[in-house]
Amino acid sequence: MFPILHKERLAPNINKFVIKAPLVTRNCQPGQFVIVRVHERGERIPLTIADFNREEGTITLIVQEVGKTTYQMGELKAGDALADVIGPLGHPADVKKLGTVVTIGGGVGTAIVYPETKAFKEAGNYVISIIGFRNKELVILEEEMRKYSDELYITTDDGSYGRKGFVSDQLRDLIEQGKKIDLVIAIGPAIMMKVVCDLTRPYNIKTIVSLNSLMMDGTAMCGGCRVEVGGETKFTCVDGPEFDGHLVDFDILMKRLSTYREQERLALERYLKEKEEMAHGSL
């Protein structure tokens, strides 16, 4: 069992967990993830290691409630434990001194880009961060990102905080202002990563994305996470999760992400109904 030492609500439907997992912290690096089971009979879900403390043997996970398992996890509190935390999985981010690096986080993707922002800053880069959210209420990790960014831009879709618009609008402005950018790292919804890649491709700005494919085993056995990169089939779990965004077929990724949408909707509906019935004592 993996004890939860701390839990905090960062925004509606987004929780931060600090979890004791000393074997994971021994070797983990920015860009890697773990596969978690909330309960013994629960499904396995991939979550990025948003932060870690090797001395204390803890990892931080930041989790958005989107379906049955992430809602179940959201009900846990400090003192509870996760059944499994397997990792670190995937390749670490390729962190080095390049010059100017732009890190982009969309929604909960900000939690995934945060450890890389920190690592690229610590490697001596000039770091420009752009983080985008639907509205002010959903903004997370602003102070943490500011700490490791030479410039930080925040966008909201509705203009309730920061600049009104999308992260790509801010990136377009930076490019058009003639800012020399050596690398872009974009992490968020597939459509956001696709738009960023379409923007940087004509300027030949290398762009790394972290793919959020559906996963089960995380060890290249089930094939669930396969994606097309440069015309080849890759497994996000062992070949990624980071890839050259200009080579990723985002249309296939988005199609595969929606494969089980109806089943996922039904599972969440059933779970919330059972919870409500239990709360009213009818089960």
Ligand code: FAD
């Ligand atoms: P489901 O019932 O599985 O899904 C409900 C709805 O959520 C779906 O209809 C779909 O719209 C959406 N969804 C499901 N799976 C994904 C997915 N993989 N990506 C995007 N949308 C999805 N989430 C976090 O909150 N924090 C993280 O740090 C994080 N890191 C990840 C790292 C990797 C390598 C990968 C592949 C995914 C990561 N995710 C992260 C996404 C997370 O794994 C999913 O949100 C989770 O599996 C959903 O499980 P569920 O049962 O709650 O919802």
Ligand code: FES
């Ligand atoms: Fe099964 Fe990658 S998660 S092959």
